[in-house]
Amino acid sequence: MKTSILMALGLSGLLIVGSSCKKFIDVKPELNISDELTIVDGNSAQTAVRGIYNQLQSNDYYGYTFQTLGLFSGDNVQYVGSQTVNQQLTNHTVLADLAAVGNSWAAIYNTINRANNVIAKVSALPVSTTFTETLRNQLVGEAYFLRALAYFDLARTWGGVQLVTTPTTSAADQTLAKRSTLAETYAQVLRDLAQAETLLPNTTNRIRATRKTAYALHARVALYQKDYTNAAAYATRLIEDTNYALTGPYNSFFCGKCYRNSGVGF
């Protein structure tokens, strides 16, 4: 009798296992979360946009490495550290395997992928009383602006690049992206800026993109394209804005909390 009770217990154990196996071997991470759970409402949309800025200021992009590509190649800044490979930049003998080049490239495209996620997913979110149309437009507008900035940086550093405008969710997603011409890349920058200029609020915020920030970038892009009319037109919009002014002396540019400085657009 005992035997059969034990037996029955064991067998029912087997059965329970069979029915709940699928659930049992489905484990959800908690440190990093699954990409299905990321942009689902207004709050998560805001965190995703902050994530783009975070990548923009990361060490390999505006934080350090990307900046060094231009600075070390010019004569304003001299590298005095122990990594002699950086002499390649100073001497204009850059080899393909220079880590700074690849790292910046990867960091910029990482930023673009984050922006692509926001553009694709936030636009599709329903509005509510807390997640207003204005806020949604602002978030998507910021993503367009940041993507424009990223492609602008790619264009002025590498020329024409692959134009990726949809989020990457699997390894097979972007295999067809071909290198575009420089003109096409700039066209993408201007398209994104146009979107940003419509969507962004016309406010002043020196650490987040606004319509005014988009104008400022537009002026700069136009300048790179020798479109002096537009460059002047967009620059004028900021020059005439009382929130922005040239500040001096020169060393005040190297400030700890630059966002308080009226010389700072973004």
Added chain:
Amino acid sequence: MEINIHVKKFYDHNFSDPLSLASIILLLIFSLSASGQDVKPSVINSQLIGKVIDVATKEPLPGVVVRIKGTTHAVATSADGSFSFRTGQSFPYTLTVSLIGYDTQEKRVDGSPVTVALKASANQLNDVVAVGYGTQRKADLTGAVSKIKASETVKLPVASFDAQLQGRAAGVQINSNSGVPGEGTFVRVRGTTSINSSSEPLYVIDGVFLNNTSLQTTNLGGRTTSPLADINPADIESIEVLKDASATAIYGSRGANGVVLVTTKRGSFNARTKVSLDVSTGWVEADQSTVPQLASGPESALLANEYWINSGIDRPALNQTFANRPFRPVSQGGAGLPEEQQTFDRIGDILQKGLIQDYNLSIQGGTDKSRFYVGAGYTDQKALIKVPQFQRTSLKFNYDHNLSDAISFGLTNSISKSDRNQARTGDGPQVNLWNAATSAATYTPKFAQDGTSTGSDNIYLLIDNYDVNTTSLRYVGSAYAEAKIIDGLKFKSSFSLDYNHYDESAYWNSQTSIGRAVGGNATSSITQNSTWINEQTLTYIKNAGDHHFNALVGNSLQANVISLTAAEGSGFANDNFKLISSASTRTSSQNWSKYSLASFFGRFDYNYASRYYIGLSARADGSSKFGANNKWGYFPAVSGAWRLKEESFLKDAKWISDLKLRVSYGVTGNQAGIDNFAAQGLWTGGSSYPDVAGSPQPGIGPIQLGNPDLRWEKTAQTNLGFDLGLLDNRISLTVDVYNKYTTGLLLQKPIAASTGFATYWANEGEMSNRGYEVGINTTNIANNNFSWKTSLNFSGNRNRIEKLPTQITQYTRDWVIMKEGYSMNSFWLYNQLYVDPQTGAPVFEGQAANGTVTTANRQILGDSYPKIFGGLSNSFTFKSFDLSFLFTFQAGNKSLNLNRYFRERNPTSGGVLANVLNRWQKPGDITDIPRLTSIGTNYTIDQSSRYLEDASFLRLKQLTFGYNLPGKFLKKIRLSQARFYFVGSNLFLITKYTGDPESSVTSNPNAQGLGSFGTPPQPRSFQFGLNITI
């Protein structure tokens, strides 16, 4: 009847695929079992009492099974070796008397009482060998399994039992990377099968899957601790290494690297309670031949001057001349002439004779219903260098109880506390104990004149101020219940737990280079790792005439959770404040991860007349680690054996006592070592940014690209082997050859950065391991006074990366490379052919006319795996004395001596090896050490083959000498056994390598063979002990 009802219910249910497979097998077993009923004798025709003793010792043997031949009537002997029968059989009849480890004897009896003397078995064919989820007779094995009896190994003073197995089992390569007790060991069973996943074998102790991934988070210079050190080796009864696919496929997605089954000690039924105490103490010390030999103070200064002046000659712009050489007279502003320099022996000061102590107490015994084993142990091991220390306190309790003839249950418990004083060895200059001793120039005084430290980390300050500690609390245990349903059919259910609480703390006070910069730094972290397993098995054994069946089906559920909470603080008021709460800056972090595994498995063995064998086994594993499209993996294996000895043409061949051919093929997997969420697309929460000027707000961003197709690595293995026994099995030989081919290596595959990602986890690449194993055991002499046994094993394995899309380099300076067509752990170097006798400049293969080299000139010059490795042991007993020794050897393995790389460079900065005294000095000098100069390729090529050495070795790994007190004397003092012994380890070493040939600077398995640097060598040890049994 009951059973049939359950079967019906069982069958009616709707099953998923793996389960229905299991249910069909179950049904088969139920239907097979409808026969066989015991017929109990009702008439008593004879009464027999008797006793079973050991023929050699005359001691009574408990637990011996005595059976009347031709009947099912059997009894077991009690603690005093006696047994009795009341039977329907009439005299005379034949008794079959059997006990594991003894030759089975048949004795014809014609009256009572009777004494049967059993002889300890010389052949191992009747040995029971643990296999996955069960046991088998060695004679019935169809796979490749090595068994190691723990009594042979247990006394080596290494903290973890894996390190004790070196040279004991064919096909198992074991290297102790460092001489710090309790640190990880490099173990490979039939080669390396993986790059990113783990190639360590799976460890199973009494059915519990044992975590073998270090929980260490404190930086130890690239080294890790061994979680196996939490297990007290003294509690281990035997260790089986499962090697071929037929043996490991039942472990499915975790079997590809072999399986190490550990069986701990249990009591015996019907046995007198035995109390055993083992005490040993001794010391460890450095083998001077493995310690770096630095040039003396005057020699180093001489070399420094030469380097200085030569560099100046080669490049006058340096303005380095004889006049301003560093070691010129003090009157000229120098540090004094070379011959005026003193020698400061830091290495000598850091080495010590480290005390080691080991105490083990065990109590075991049993009644007819239950048996138990209790073991308590304490081990304290200091290292051959100051600071590191390992202490372990452990308690073991195993218990089995038979509720009735049909139902039994039992417990296995092991609880231990391991305390480590740790020090950073390995790589990296900061607070590195061994490096700090070797990297300072011998002419540099221990302290500056004002008493402050010299250099970044002064070893004397380090020794006094090191404060890094870890406490590991470990529980490994299981509880089971087993029921005999009908004859031969058993159901077993068990719950197991492996729980580890790992508490680390480090305090760097202002005297250390870490603490000095930040006003003291403290870290504390607690890691908890727990694995629970629930397992059900159903076994069925049926013998019908010459047909023998053994079947098993089962399922198991397993989940592993690892969590970490850590805090760090810096900026302490003074060195007396040590806790993070007192720090001015504090940070904390947390982590959590989990995986689960659901499995169904089965095995079916059949043999006909112990002549023809066939074995089938399979496992289905559902793992949470893998992609949605590949959650389930299926791992089948098939094996066969033919015992030629049982055939008529060999049956009468007296000199051949056994001959068996074995063949097996199967597929196993590997999923260890990769991240639990490697298959999933993940976003990180650590991407904060402010909304308006001010404090950052939470932000998220993608961090990992998912791969729904991600799956386990798959290893197909073919094994061919034979077992041969000669002259009544006094000579036994086991030979195996195998071919392992691994596909779908788990790699972080590079992807175009324009996707926003750099890599993703994918199955890419293939690897093979081909090899042979030979094991020979001989009983050379066996008589009552003198015996001599020899055991030799040697193996060879050839690893080859068959497919790899892009080459991968390892470690700094890319010394090691993984490249298609080559072995793992291959060295990627510039081949220094010779030093030009005219100029003293090195000549590299393929160099340009001006002596420069480019990356294209780098070549693969050997690897760190031995071509052949093994062990030779001999054991002798003479009356009350016993002597045994074990040699271990490896040949054909290379090691890049990083200590030479760092210490044969620039004598003007830091210590320099005495070997540099052999440098080229004048035209005509023939040497491989180039002319001293900082200019040119002489000392600037990091990857010069000059540092690559042959690391083949032969070691006297263990020597044991013992003396047993004679029986008469023992009786007087009421002991049943008393033995005095001496154990020495690593007593001598023959190698061409300049250092410890097994050393490795890192625990990174893909960068092995970067030797000597920062790594204390393995100790030589001397221990004296006493073992008494009451």
